[in-house]
Amino acid sequence: MAKRIVIDPVTRIEGHAKISIFMDDAGNVADAEFHVVEFRGFEKFCEGRPYTEMPGITQRICGICPVSHTLASARAGDAIMAVNIPPAADKLRRLMNLGQFVQSHALSFFHLSAPDFLLGWDTPPAQRNVFGIIAANADLARAGIRLRQFGQEIIEWLGGKKVHPAWAVPGGVRSNLSAEGRAKIKAWLPEAYATTNVALELFKKTLKTHGREVQIFGNFPSLFMGLVQPDGTWEHHGGKLRFTDSSGSIIADQVDVANYKDYIGEAVQNTSYLKSPYYLPLGFPEGIYRVGPLARLNVCEQMGVPKADEELKKFKKLGRGAVTSSFLYHYARLIEILAALEYIERYLDDPELSSDYLCADAGINSLHGVGASEAPRGTLFHDYTVDRNGLLQKVNLIVATGQNNLAMNQTVAQIARYYVRGNDIPEAMLNRVEHGIRCYDPCLSCSTHAVGQMPLQVQLIAPDGRVLSEVARS
Amino acid sequence: MAAKTLTIDGKQITAEEGETILQAATEAGIKIPTLCHLEGVYDIGACRLCLVEVKGTPKLLPACTLKVAEGMEVATDTERLRKYRRMTLELLFAERNHVCAVCVANGHCELQTLAYSQGMDHVRYEYTFPKWNVDNTHRLFGMDHNRCILCTRCVRVCWHIEGAGTKNVSGRGGKSKIITDLNQPWGASESCTECGKCVMACPTGALFQKGSTVGESERDRDKLEYIVNAREKKQWNA
Numbered sequence: 001m002a003k004r005i006v007i008d009p010v011t012r013i014e015g016h017a018k019i020s021i022f023m024d025d026a027g028n029v030a031d032a033e034f035h036v037v038e039f040r041g042f043e044k045f046c047e048g049r050p051y052t053e054m055p056g057i058t059q060r061i062c063g064i065c066p067v068s069h070t071l072a073s074a075r076a077g078d079a080i081m082a083v084n085i086p087p088a089a090d091k092l093r094r095l096m097n098l099g100q101f102v103q104s105h106a107l108s109f110f111h112l113s114a115p116d117f118l119l120g121w122d123t124p125p126a127q128r129n130v131f132g133i134i135a136a137n138a139d140l141a142r143a144g145i146r147l148r149q150f151g152q153e154i155i156e157w158l159g160g161k162k163v164h165p166a167w168a169v170p171g172g173v174r175s176n177l178s179a180e181g182r183a184k185i186k187a188w189l190p191e192a193y194a195t196t197n198v199a200l201e202l203f204k205k206t207l208k209t210h211g212r213e214v215q216i217f218g219n220f221p222s223l224f225m226g227l228v229q230p231d232g233t234w235e236h237h238g239g240k241l242r243f244t245d246s247s248g249s250i251i252a253d254q255v256d257v258a259n260y261k262d263y264i265g266e267a268v269q270n271t272s273y274l275k276s277p278y279y280l281p282l283g284f285p286e287g288i289y290r291v292g293p294l295a296r297l298n299v300c301e302q303m304g305v306p307k308a309d310e311e312l313k314k315f316k317k318l319g320r321g322a323v324t325s326s327f328l329y330h331y332a333r334l335i336e337i338l339a340a341l342e343y344i345e346r347y348l349d350d351p352e353l354s355s356d357y358l359c360a361d362a363g364i365n366s367l368h369g370v371g372a373s374e375a376p377r378g379t380l381f382h383d384y385t386v387d388r389n390g391l392l393q394k395v396n397l398i399v400a401t402g403q404n405n406l407a408m409n410q411t412v413a414q415i416a417r418y419y420v421r422g423n424d425i426p427e428a429m430l431n432r433v434e435h436g437i438r439c440y441d442p443c444l445s446c447s448t449h450a451v452g453q454m455p456l457q458v459q460l461i462a463p464d465g466r467v468l469s470e471v472a473r474s
Numbered sequence: 475m476a477a478k479t480l481t482i483d484g485k486q487i488t489a490e491e492g493e494t495i496l497q498a499a500t501e502a503g504i505k506i507p508t509l510c511h512l513e514g515v516y517d518i519g520a521c522r523l524c525l526v527e528v529k530g531t532p533k534l535l536p537a538c539t540l541k542v543a544e545g546m547e548v549a550t551d552t553e554r555l556r557k558y559r560r561m562t563l564e565l566l567f568a569e570r571n572h573v574c575a576v577c578v579a580n581g582h583c584e585l586q587t588l589a590y591s592q593g594m595d596h597v598r599y600e601y602t603f604p605k606w607n608v609d610n611t612h613r614l615f616g617m618d619h620n621r622c623i624l625c626t627r628c629v630r631v632c633w634h635i636e637g638a639g640t641k642n643v644s645g646r647g648g649k650s651k652i653i654t655d656l657n658q659p660w661g662a663s664e665s666c667t668e669c670g671k672c673v674m675a676c677p678t679g680a681l682f683q684k685g686s687t688v689g690e691s692e693r694d695r696d697k698l699e700y701i702v703n704a705r706e707k708k709q710w711n712a
Contacts, residue, residue: 050610054690056576166688174687294565389610389661390684 005416005425010034012432017442019412020271027422032413034405034437035272051077051369051386054444055168058284058382058397061165064107067100067155068375069079069382070168075371076382077170079258080390082365088355089172090238094166095347096158097237097373098340102192103151104376105293105333105340108441109199110144113330116435117206117213122428132217140202143195147337150192154344157181172359179354186348189341196337200311203331212325214318216418217436218326218411221246223279223289225403226296227374230254234300234308234339236374242299243279243289248321250299252281257372260381264398265386277398288406292440293332298322305342311335326411326439333376333441348370364390375400377441401442411436480546495537495548496524506550507559507588510625512675512695514702515634521625522562523546523588528551534558559592568599569648570606571620572678577677578686580645582693586678602648608699609654611661614684617652622680624650628672635701640666652680674698 008018017035017123024030037110042061049057055073071093078085115123132366134141154161158177159165167174208212223246227239241255243263255263265280265287279287280459297316303309315335318328347353364386371382379401385394415436419429440464476491482499489498494517499506510521519536526537526649537550549555566572566585574580588594606619624643629652631642640663644653654663673681674693682691704710 048607050608050616050684052685053576053686060575166690167581169687170685391608391610439536 029417034408043433072373072380072382074168074372076369082364083360088352099151101340106148147195171285177353185252224295232301233304248462258370277403291403294329297332303339308339328384329439478542483547489542495540513699515630565595578682578691579677580689584677611659627675631671631675
C-alpha cells in the first residue's frame with residue numbers, strides 16, 4: 001500500500017525539522033522531503049532598524065554560528081558605507097571566523113555526527129550521543145570538547161564573549177587581539193593540532209569500513225559553490241564566488257558576491273519554511289548545488305597552507321572530478337579545521353593584530369549592500385537595502401542550509417530508497433536517514449532565520465495524502 | 475531657612491525647608507531608586523520609581539517632588555514599595571519594545587540596571603508590541619521610540635539647560651511621543667542646536683549617537699549637572 005513515512009523531529013542537528021518519506025503502491029520509496037518547521041521572520045522584523053544594529057540583531061539567528069552572521073552583516077554594512085575597512089580589522093574578522101570554523105566543525109564532528117559511525121548505526125539511541133562517546137572513549141570525547149572550546153575561546157578573546165559578541169561593526173571591528181589572547185592561542189595550538197590529527201586518522205579508518213555509506217549517503221551529481229581567492233585558493237571571508245560541476249569543471253568564477261542574484265534563484269515550497277536556492281542559469285530544480293565544507297574543497301584548487309594541502313590531495317582522490325558523496329562532508333570538515341589552525345598560527349606573528357586603527361568612518365554612500373562570508377555550513381549572504389537615513393527597507397538572507405535544501409532532499413530519498421521497505425520502520429533506519437541530514441550539519445535556526453534538540457518522527461503517507469502510520473522517537 | 479527634623483527609614487535626619495525627600499535621603503546616605511529624576515533639571519514625579527511611604531498618608535508619594543516637613547516619618551524600602559516598583563518596571567517594559575541584547579545602551583541603561591537591582595526577573599503583563607519608528611533623520615543623532623519610557627529628561631534638558639525648546643511631548647498616555655519642534659523629522663528641526671544634551675540625558679537607548687552599535691552608548695550625565703551648577707553659582711564669572 002502506498003504511504004508516507006515522516007521522521008519528526010530530526011535529532012542531533014541545529015533546530016527543528018521533520019522528514020517525510022512517500023511510498024508508492026508497491027511499498028517502495030517514491031520520494032522524500034526534508035521540512036523545516038520553524039518560522040523566524042528575521043527578514044521582516046529587521047525592516048525599519050538602522051543598518052548599524054544588524055550585526056547585533058542578525059547574530060541572534062543562531063547560537064552556533066553567530067559569528068558568521070555578524071561578519072556577513074558587518075560586510076553588508078561596509079558595502080553600504082562603501083568603505084575599505086582597515087587591514088587590521090579584516091585580519092581580525094578573519095581570525096574570528098577561523099575560530100568559528102574550528103568550534104562549529106568540532107561540534108558537528110564530535111558531538112553530533114561521530115556517535116553514529118564511531119559507536120555504530122544500530123547502537124541504542126540512548127547511548128548514541130556525545131555521552132556514549134564519553135563512555136566509549138573518554139579521552140577522545142574530552143579532546144573533541146576541548147577543540148570546540150579552543151575555537152570558542154578565540155571568539156571570546158577577540159569579541160569579549162563566546163556567543164553573540166558585539167564586536168564586528170559596519171566599517172571594522174571594536175577591539176584588537178590582546179597580547180594575553182595571542183599568548184593563550186599560541187599555547188593551545190599544539191593540542192588543537194593533535195586532536196585534529198587524531199580525528200582525521202579516525203575518520204580515514206572509518207572510511208575503510210563505510211564504503212556503503214559513501215555510496216548511498218547523498219552521492220549524486222550536483223553543482224558546488226564556495227568563495228575562492230583570485231588564484232582559486234580556499235577562502236572563508238571575502239573573496240569571490242566560484243561554481244563547479246560534478247566533473248570538477250568551473251562553470252562560473254570570480255563572481256562578485258554583490259551580483260549573486262544573477263546566479264542564484266530562490267524557490268519557495270509550500271511544505272517547508274526553508275527556501276530552496278538554485279543555480280539560476282540551470283533553473284529549478286536542475287540548478288541544485290551544494291555549499292559548505294565539501295563544496296569549498298571541491299571548488300578550491302589548494303588550501304594555501306601546507307598540512308591541509310596534503311590532506312586536500314588525498315581528499316580530491318576520492319572523486320572523479322568532484323567529490324560527490326555527502327558522507328565526505330565529515331572528512332572535508334576535518335580538513336577545514338586543520339587549515340583553520342594553520343591560518344590561525346600564521347596570524348599569531350602578525351603585529352597588525354595589535355593595531356588600534358580598527359574602524360573606517362563613513363556615512364551612507366550606497367543604498368544597497370551585500371555581504372557574504374563562508375559560514376561553517378556554507379556561503380552566507382546578507383543583502384540590505386536602506387533609505388538615506390540608514391534604516392532598512394528590505395532584508396534578504398541566504399543561508400548555507402537553505403542552499404543545501406535540494407541536496408538534503410535527494411540525500412534523504414537516496415538513503416530511504418536503500419533502507420526502507422514495506423511497512424516496517426526499524427529505528428536504526430530512521431537514524432541512517434537522519435544522518436543523511438547530519439552530513440550537511442544543517443542549521444535550521446539559521447535557515448529559517450531557531451535551536452534545540454530534535455527528536456524524530458516518521459510518517460507513512462499514502463498517495464492520497466492519508467497518514468497511514470507514524471513512528472515517533474521520544 | 476528653617477531646618478526640619480524627620481525620620482527616613484528610622485534614621486533621624488535634619489533637612490532644610492524646601493528640600494525634597496529625595497534630596498534629604500541622598501544627603502543622609504539613603505538610596506531611593508529613581509528614573510525620571512536627573513540632577514540639574516527640575517523634577518516631575520513621572521516615573522513613580524521613587525515612591526515612598528509616609529506615616530499617616532495612605533497614598534504612596536514620589537520622593538523627588540515631596541517636600542520635607544517637621545516630624546515626617548518616611549519609609550523608602552518596604553515590601554509594599556518593592557512590589558510596586560517591580561510592577562512599575564514591568565509596565566515600562568511591556569509598554570514598548572525593549573530588547574536589551576541588541577540595544578545600543580545595553581550595559582549602560584538605567585532601566586536595565588533598575589530591573590536588575592529591583593529583582594524584576596520577568597514581566598507578568600502582556601507585551602503590547604506597539605509599532606514605533608526610528609527617527610534617523612538627524613545628522614548626528616537618532617531617536618528610537620521603541621526604547622522611550624517617556625521620562626521627558628530630554629525635553630527638560632532641551633528647554634531648561636540648552637534653552638532651545640526643540641523637544642516636546644505629543645499625544646496622551648501610552649501613545650505619548652517625544653517630538654521635535656512641531657512633530658517634524660528631527661533632521662528638519664530648525665530649533666535644534668545639535669548640542670547632544672538630550673542624548674546625554676536619556677536613561678535608555680532611545681536617544682543615541684548615530685552609528686552606535688550594541689552597548690556602545692555610554693553617557694556622561696555629570697556634565698549636565700556641571701553646566702547647571704556653573705551657571706547658577708556663576709562659577710564662570712568669577
